[in-house]
Amino acid sequence: MAFDKNNDFSRKMYKGDWKCGKCGAAITELPFDPDPARIDQIMCRDCHRQRQESKRSY
Numbered sequence: 088m089a090f091d092k093n094n095d096f097s098r099k100m101y102k103g104d105w106k107c108g109k110c111g112a113a114i115t116e117l118p119f120d121p122d123p124a125r126i127d128q129i130m131c132r133d134c135h136r137q138r139q140e141s142k143r144s145y
């Protein structure tokens with residue numbers, strides 16, 4: 088199984104100059120191409136993870 092090696096494909100990062108809509112931290116890489124209409128809702132990795140965790144604890 089060569090699955091692990093191929094996995095790198097899905098980890099393509101988009102480079103840019105954004106700002107976290109929650110804590111204001113600078114974001115230079117995103118795992119997805121951000122929608123310009125939602126540029127205010129971009130979250131840094133920390134805020135994103137926190138949201139995921141708070142969702143899960145419900």
Ligand SMILES: [Zn+2]
Nearest residue numbers: 107110131134
């Ligand atoms: Zn943040």
